[in-house]
Amino acid sequence: MAIRYEHIKTCKQTGARIGKLHTPHGTIDTPIFMPVGTLATVKTMTPEELADIGSQIILSNTYHLWLRPGSDIIREAGGLHKFMNWDRPILTDSGGFQVFSLSDRRKIEEEGVHFRSHLDGSKLFLSPEKAMDIQHDLGSDIMMAFDECPPFPAEKKYVKDSIERTSRWAERCLNHHVKEGHDKNQALFGIVQGGEYSDLRAQSAKELVAMDFPGYSIGGLSVGEPKPIMYRVLEETVPFLPEDKPRYLMGVGSPDALIEGVIRGIDMFDCVLPTRIARNGTTMTSKGRVVVKNKKFERDFTPLDPGCDCYTCRNYTKAYLRHLFKTDEILGLRLTTYHNLYFLLKLMEDIRTAILNDQLMDFKEAFFESYGLNVENPKNF
Amino acid sequence: MAIRYEHIKTCKQTGARIGKLHTPHGTIDTPIFMPVGTLATVKTMTPEELADIGSQIILSNTYHLWLRPGSDIIREAGGLHKFMNWDRPILTDSGGFQVFSLSDRRKIEEEGVHFRSHLDGSKLFLSPEKAMDIQHDLGSDIMMAFDECPPFPAEKKYVKDSIERTSRWAERCLNHHVKEGHDKNQALFGIVQGGEYSDLRAQSAKELVAMDFPGYSIGGLSVGEPKPIMYRVLEETVPFLPEDKPRYLMGVGSPDALIEGVIRGIDMFDCVLPTRIARNGTTMTSKGRVVVKNKKFERDFTPLDPGCDCYTCRNYTKAYLRHLFKTDEILGLRLTTYHNLYFLLKLMEDIRTAILNDQLMDFKEAFFESYGLNVENPKNF
Numbered sequence: 001m002a003i004r005y006e007h008i009k010t011c012k013q014t015g016a017r018i019g020k021l022h023t024p025h026g027t028i029d030t031p032i033f034m035p036v037g038t039l040a041t042v043k044t045m046t047p048e049e050l051a052d053i054g055s056q057i058i059l060s061n062t063y064h065l066w067l068r069p070g071s072d073i074i075r076e077a078g079g080l081h082k083f084m085n086w087d088r089p090i091l092t093d094s095g096g097f098q099v100f101s102l103s104d105r106r107k108i109e110e111e112g113v114h115f116r117s118h119l120d121g122s123k124l125f126l127s128p129e130k131a132m133d134i135q136h137d138l139g140s141d142i143m144m145a146f147d148e149c150p151p152f153p154a155e156k157k158y159v160k161d162s163i164e165r166t167s168r169w170a171e172r173c174l175n176h177h178v179k180e181g182h183d184k185n186q187a188l189f190g191i192v193q194g195g196e197y198s199d200l201r202a203q204s205a206k207e208l209v210a211m212d213f214p215g216y217s218i219g220g221l222s223v224g225e226p227k228p229i230m231y232r233v234l235e236e237t238v239p240f241l242p243e244d245k246p247r248y249l250m251g252v253g254s255p256d257a258l259i260e261g262v263i264r265g266i267d268m269f270d271c272v273l274p275t276r277i278a279r280n281g282t283t284m285t286s287k288g289r290v291v292v293k294n295k296k297f298e299r300d301f302t303p304l305d306p307g308c309d310c311y312t313c314r315n316y317t318k319a320y321l322r323h324l325f326k327t328d329e330i331l332g333l334r335l336t337t338y339h340n341l342y343f344l345l346k347l348m349e350d351i352r353t354a355i356l357n358d359q360l361m362d363f364k365e366a367f368f369e370s371y372g373l374n375v376e377n378p379k380n381f
Numbered sequence: 382m383a384i385r386y387e388h389i390k391t392c393k394q395t396g397a398r399i400g401k402l403h404t405p406h407g408t409i410d411t412p413i414f415m416p417v418g419t420l421a422t423v424k425t426m427t428p429e430e431l432a433d434i435g436s437q438i439i440l441s442n443t444y445h446l447w448l449r450p451g452s453d454i455i456r457e458a459g460g461l462h463k464f465m466n467w468d469r470p471i472l473t474d475s476g477g478f479q480v481f482s483l484s485d486r487r488k489i490e491e492e493g494v495h496f497r498s499h500l501d502g503s504k505l506f507l508s509p510e511k512a513m514d515i516q517h518d519l520g521s522d523i524m525m526a527f528d529e530c531p532p533f534p535a536e537k538k539y540v541k542d543s544i545e546r547t548s549r550w551a552e553r554c555l556n557h558h559v560k561e562g563h564d565k566n567q568a569l570f571g572i573v574q575g576g577e578y579s580d581l582r583a584q585s586a587k588e589l590v591a592m593d594f595p596g597y598s599i600g601g602l603s604v605g606e607p608k609p610i611m612y613r614v615l616e617e618t619v620p621f622l623p624e625d626k627p628r629y630l631m632g633v634g635s636p637d638a639l640i641e642g643v644i645r646g647i648d649m650f651d652c653v654l655p656t657r658i659a660r661n662g663t664t665m666t667s668k669g670r671v672v673v674k675n676k677k678f679e680r681d682f683t684p685l686d687p688g689c690d691c692y693t694c695r696n697y698t699k700a701y702l703r704h705l706f707k708t709d710e711i712l713g714l715r716l717t718t719y720h721n722l723y724f725l726l727k728l729m730e731d732i733r734t735a736i737l738n739d740q741l742m743d744f745k746e747a748f749f750e751s752y753g754l755n756v757e758n759p760k761n762f
Contacts, residue, residue, distance in 0.1 A: 041705060041712045047696075069679070069704040077682055077700060085696045298450070301458055315428075315466045319458060323421065323450040330425045330711055 002187040003142065003214050005030075005246045005267075012358040014263045016351075021246050021267070023089040023141040024185050025081065028056045030246060030267035033258065033348045034091060035341050036275065038064050040074070040084040043275050044330070044337045047086045053310065053342040054349065057088060057141075059270040062134050063095035063126075067119060071137035079139030091270070092140035093250070094131045094173075094191070096147045097219070108148065110165065128172040136182045144217060145173040147191040152225045159195040160203075166193050167207040174211055189215040189248060196229050198236045205240035215246040222251040222271075230257070234264040241265075255284065255347055256373050259364050262351050274340035279333045281325045284343045288372035292321040292336065310342040311335075383568040384523065384595050386411075386627045386648075393739040395644045397732075402627050402648070404470040404522040405566050406462065409437045411627060411648035414639065414729045415472060416722050417656065419445050421455070421465040424656050425711070425718045428467045434691065434723040435730065438469060438522075440651040443515050444476035444507075448500055452518035460520030472651070473521035474631070475512045475554075475572070477528045478600070489529065491546065509553040517563050525598060526554040528572040533606040540576040541584075547574050548588040555592055570596040570629060577610050579617045586621035596627040603632040603652075611638070615645040622646075636665065636728055637754050640745050643732055655721035660714045662706045665724045669753035673702040673717065691723035692716075 006020040021028040035042045035050060038061045042050055050058065060080060065071060077083040080090055099106060099113050106115035112127025131146035147166045150159050170190045177188045190208035194200035208216060218237055221230045234249070241247050246267045252258065253271020261269060274284065281293045285305035292304070297318040304313050304321065312321075312335040324332030347367075354363035368374050387401040402409040416423045416431060419442045423431055431439065441461060446452060458464040461471055480487060480494050487496035493508025512527035528547045531540050551571045558569045571589035575581035589597060599618055602611045615630070622628050627648045633639065634652025642650060655665065662674045666686035673685070678699040685694050685702065693702075693716040705713030728748075735744035749755050 039704070039708045039710055040701070041710050044711045044715075046712065046715070068708050069700070073680060073700060073704075076680060077698065083698075083701055085701075299454060299457055317458065317464075319450070319454060320421070320464055320466075323454075327420045327449050329420055329422050330714060331422045331427065333711060334425075334427070334715075 001214060002183065002185050003246075005215070005244060007243070009356060011355040011360045013361040014355075015265065016262045016355050016360050017265065017267070018352050018355045019246070019267060023057075023187070025087060025089040025141050026056070028089060029352060031262045031348060031351060032056055032268055033253065033344045034059045034268065034270040036061075036270055036272045037084070037086075038272070039068065040065060040080060042341075043279065044334045045341070047084065049338060050086070050341075051088070053338065054345045055088070055341070057091060058086065059091045059093065060138070060140065061095070061098065062092050062131060062138065062144075063098035065138060066095065066134050067117060071134045075137035075139075081139065089141040090138075091142040091248075091268075092135050092138055092144065094144035094146040095126055095134070096131070096144075096191075097149050097250075099126055100149050103151070110168075112146075128169040129176045132173055132176045132180065132182075132188075136180060136186065140186060142215065143177070143186050143188045145170040145188060145190050145213075147193060147219055149220050149223065150193065150195050152195065152220075152223045154195050156195075156197055156200070159193070159197055159200055163193045163200055163204040163207075166191065167204065170208055170213075171211060174213070187214040189213055189217045191217040191219040191250070192237055192241075193220045194233075194237075195220055196225060196233060198233075201233055201237045202240055205237055209240065209242060213245070215248065216241050217248040217250050218266075219250045221249065222257070227257060227260075231260055231264065234261065234266065238265040253344065255344070255371060256368065258344070258347065259351060259360075259367065262355075263360060263364070274344050275337050278336035278340040281332070281336060283336050284340050286370055290318070292318060292332075293325045294322070297322045304339055305343075308339070308343065310339050312339040312342075382595060383564065383566050384627075386596070386625060388624070390737060392736040392741045394742040395736075396646065397643045397736050397741050398646065398648070399733050399736045400627070400648060404438075404568070406468060406470040406522050407437070409470060410733060412643045412729060412732060413437055413649055414634065414725045415440045415649065415651040417442075417651055417653045418465070418467075419653070420449065421446060421461060423722075424660065425715045426722070428465065430719060431467070431722075432469070434719065435726045436469070436722070438472060439467065440472045440474065441519070441521065442476070442479065443473050443512060443519065443525075444479035446519060447476065447515050448498060452515045456518035456520075460518075462520065470522040471519075472523040472629075472649075473516050473519055473525065475525035475527040476507055476515070477512070477525075477572075478530050478631075480507055481530050484532070491549075493527075509550040510557045513554055513557045513561065513563075513569075517561060517567065521567060523596065524558070524567050524569045526551040526569060526571050526594075528574055528600055530601050530604065531574065531576050533576065533601075533604045535576050537576075537578055537581070540574070540578055540581055544574045544581055544585040544588075547572065548585065551589055551594075552592060555594070568595040570594055570598045572598040572600040572631070573618055573622075574601045575614075575618075576601055577606060577614060579614075582614055582618045583621055586618055590621065590623060594626070596629065597622050598629040598631050599647075600631045602630065603638070608638060608641075612641055612645065615642060615647065619646040634725065636725070636752060637749065639725070639728065640732060640741075640748065643736075644741060644745070655725050656718050659717035659721040662713070662717060664717050665721050667751055671699070673699060673713075674706045675703070678703045685720055686724075689720065689724065691720050693720040693723075
């Protein structure tokens with residue numbers, strides 16, 4: 001078994017849990033947020049900076065690396081860890097989400113998906129077996145089964161057909177993975193789908209759990225549905241997942257949803273949100289969002305977040321950050337990215353401490369109040 | 382006196398010199414290369430990274446900072462050092478070079494230069510006094526007098542009128558600087574001009590030296606003239622400059638010109654070349670230029686320069702750098718910038734060691750051979 005989940009404690013206030021996930025490249029404290037390094041780099045950051053801010057694991061994208069530089073090149077480099085100079089754990093997605101995002105240029109068949117490259121329009125084919133082969137080339141610690149991620153909203157009939165195919169594909173992924181002998185060093189997760197439909201989520205979870213994966217992802221959320229629907233689906237899905245395996249909620253990275261997800265039993269999260277908004281000059285602070293380009297910061301010689309002890313906040317003012325963004329300087333993107341990732345990783349650390357102290361509900365209330373989430377129509381993150 | 386030049390040794394093989402330049406923010410070993418931080422940031426780099434690679438002093442641009450964020454904002458921030466978090470010496474240019482580059486939108490008068498902003502076309506006026514005021518706001522350790530930099534080629538009559546005005550402007554700069562009382566903490570350099578004309582260079586140098594500046598710049602070179610002309614002008618100009626003051630050759634950063642400049646008595650250099658070409662994927666190595674985007678590096682899992690011990694070369698392969706450039710990833714720009722600056726700063730360190738050992742000519746020959754400069758029509762850097 002490539003990975004092992006060790007349960008440490010359950011919060012008496014919320015039922016949230018802390019644990020340790022042991023992987024071939026080291027142990028992760030859960031619940032955890034995973035920075036996204038789509039193209040074998042977490043945008044603007046070095047691996048040393050990621051380690052400095054406490055990144056225990058990162059995510060990278062199968063589809064994008066398959067196209068560029070090509071999974072054969074990464075295999076020849078000695079795997080993704082060596083290629084990108086990151087020696088801690090890596091999780092890779094299956095490519096499914098990206099392929100299904102290309103809705104106008106793909107055709108789904110039982111065998112797999114025919115589609116055209118978003119780069120040059122060339123014809124490509126991705127199947128459960130192919131998604132495994134690529135991830136074997138990458139050598140990630142945690143791999144994802146090839147699934148279909150239905151859009152929101154979607155007709156129930158469509159979603160039912162889809163989850164049943166996703167289950168068949170999951171079995172093919174598992175068979176191919178085990179047959180290829182990579183299951184000792186790479187852990188394959190099944191992905192629960194089912195849209196907003198309670199019974200389909202239950203069906204999907206049960207079918208996957210019957211295949212005994214070393215971990216389970218919950219996909220098809222954070223795709224445009226209102227947050228209350230996401231939270232309801234989590235409440236209806238997690239009970240079907242085994243206690244002794246890690247649970248990964250895909251594509252979630254707003255502070256409120258991280259806290260709500262943990263309360264509902266989630267151990268792992270990823271999202272491009274903190275890095276993407278950082279490159280647009282939007283930052284997350286203990287008092288909510290700060291958009292550094294704002295004119296009002298022109299002569300503000302205080303840090304982004306006076307309560308934050310990250311490199312950016314210890315050394316630079318909002319006036320300087322604003323100047324860097326107004327002049328399109330790369331250092332600006334670096335400093336806000338660094339800060340946002342630090343903020344979310346510190347949030348997860350605070351969440352783990354709150355669970356340890358049986359105070360996660362208290363922590364949530366204080367955080368929501370400070371972040372400005374306890375108002376009518378709060379901003380989305 | 383804000384700065385003091387201390388002569389250490391003259392190379393018996395070449396007549397080149399090493400020295401120490403004492404400034405309010407620390408002592409610099411000369412000859413030195415100064416990375417350029419146009420807009421209060423050396424593009425892609427943090428101050429800590431600049432220090433790591435041995436940057437002893439950086440340059441920043443008066444004209445650009447005057448426009449963005451505004452010199453008043455930098456003054457209110459506590460000066461440029463504090464604004465950008467750099468506590469080592471800073472040299473600022475006078476804005477003259479940038480203003481005169483806007484050849485189609487400026488009008489030169491005795492009082493100063495009327496021109497239009499390159500950003501929004503707004504009307505601006507820069508004079509010797511204004512250039513001093515801005516640099517006082519910035520608080521740089523070394524300031525430049527406001528000069529005119531004639532283009533190459535230029536008619537002798539034009540250049541003669543120009544250097545005489547530049548001398549009158551230099552005197553106004555000096556008077557304003559001393560009157561404002563900043564001469565204790567900020568050293569003002571005069572800039573020798575004169576195009577390719579030996580007698581005009583001599584005239585300009587003599588007029589400025591008579592004003593007793595604490596250092597002298599040589600401007601109007603590396604503006605398109607062939608290198609042999611630049612080297613001849615240096616040979617004809619340096620003898621007019623005092624032995625006990627630093628000499629700064631503006632805008633030069635190719636390895637061959639750095640070595641040739643040092644041999645001709647230059648102590649300080651700056652240029653955007655290493656950082657600009659780095660962002661285009663072109664690097665300087667001990668074996669000459671390497672363009673990382675080249676297809677031939679697709680599966681090259683060796684460092685950029687196997688003989689280099691910089692962060693980039695110790696941790697990444699050409700295949701990875703190529704991938705980052707092909708995918709427009711910011712980390713690529715960071716890694717090549719870091720390497721190129723490291724390469725030039727290491728070159729200057731090697732030059733200083735060669736002078737100490739009276740071996741600069743031997744060093745030059747070995748370097749030129751290795752870098753590929755001893756061939757017919759070598760590449761330009």
